[in-house]
Amino acid sequence: MDVQDLKVFEAVARHGGMKRAAEELATVQSNVTARIRALEGDLDVRLFDRHSRGVALTPAGERLLPYAHRAAVLMTDARRAAKDDGHPFGSLVVGSLETTAALHLSRPLAAYVAAHREVDLVLRTGTTAELIERVLTGELEGSFVCGPVAHPELEVQTVYHEELVLVAPPGLGAIEALSARREVRIVVLRAGCSYRQRLEEILARRGIVGLRTLEFGTIEAIVGSVAAGLGVTLMPRGIVAAAEAEGRVELHRLPPEDGLVETLFIRRRDGHASSALTALIATAAGPAQSVAAE
Known part of the structure; x- marks a missing residue:
């Protein structure tokens, strides 16, 4: 089993079928099917139940899926860390409550974009529950959410008081x-x-x-x-x-x-804090005390 096996497995699980996963991975369906069968053989478990509409995760597949997500996040962080020389650049995807974006972020984001023209900033809004989940899965590098937040995998920093x-x-x-x-x-x-x-x-x-x-x-x-x-x-x-x-x-x-209440900025404790992310937090909040969620 290697990272590519887990990538294929995650794509099949997400799409619920080999064909759609193959299209996303730019390969043929037979290759995806072969990778899944090889992975099942290596682990000596069945990961999917096949049916007429595609596939569904077995209990073993459900248990493996979080590790596939973590492996994908780890590989993304590894690439970011290797390329990060301390100069903010590249893609930065963060989240925010709609109220926080409207009340606090307009000027800081304008200043940030003006100061760091090599960063492609994407801000996605959602509820606190949605944003926490997206940070945990690695879809977002971090997010502004409403406190309190208590999760052992998240680092929490107070940025605003409401x-x-x-x-x-x-x-x-x-x-x-x-x-x-x-x-x-x-x-x-x-x-x-x-x-x-x-x-x-x-x-x-x-x-x-x-x-x-x-x-x-x-x-x-x-x-x-x-x-x-x-x-x-x-x-x-x-x-x-x-x-x-x-x-x-x-x-x-x-x-x-x-x-x-406190508005917090959260990010994965084990994730790479890129230079682009660090600069954004500094611009949005200035010096703040970071605490670990217990």
């Missing part, structure tokens, strides 16, 4: 007034959004349960829906301050244990 506020249509008066309503709707991003989970917990502690959920894909849509009276949401104050000043929404301050 004040979250409950955002409601004008006229609510107090958060407790929600408990008197027959139906309470929350307007949120998709599942995996840390603000969504926190909002549900904040309301539950006040006896407000049985929530109806409206999901929207952008901050603008969420704020607009709250302004239209469709429900309440939870956002960083800086994101919704303008809407409050315009009289479109009202903001309700929360106690520190509910409203104060």
Whole structure:
């Protein structure tokens, strides 16, 4: 078994078939089939069950797949490390919460791109849960997420502090007034959004349960829906301050244990921190204390 075997195995597992994996790997299907059979022979286990629509991982294949992912990440990091002479260059793919990108990153990213013209920067947004998973699998070199994050494979650095506020249509008066309503709707991003989970917990502690959920894909849509009276949401104050000043929404301050959160930058503990990544963190946050997630 070698790294190329694991690469072929991962492609077949991801595509659920030999043909599509062969197309991605720029080879013929017979070569892929032969590599998989050789790998199964070497390991003396069956990795795939064959069926009319393709293949599905066996329990042994499920156990092997995380190691194939780790091998791919390790090879990518090895190439980066060998080529990295301390001068930022090449591709850099990082993630961010949409709120963090809107509130904090516009100016730092503009400064970074101007200072490091040899770096091809890609910023991908998602929920905290999605971004953590993408960092762990190596799809992202790192990401800005909402804390706390506790994972033994991740290194965590605090970069920003946020004040979250409950955002409601004008006229609510107090958060407790929600408990008197027959139906309470929350307007949120998709599942995996840390603000969504926190909002549900904040309301539950006040006896407000049985929530109806409206999901929207952008901050603008969420704020607009709250302004239209469709429900309440939870956002960083800086994101919704303008809407409050315009009289479109009202903001309700929360106690520190509910409203104060940290925005973290996470990356794999065992991954190579490229010069491009190190320069980005320095530009975005300046000196910060790095701590290991326990």
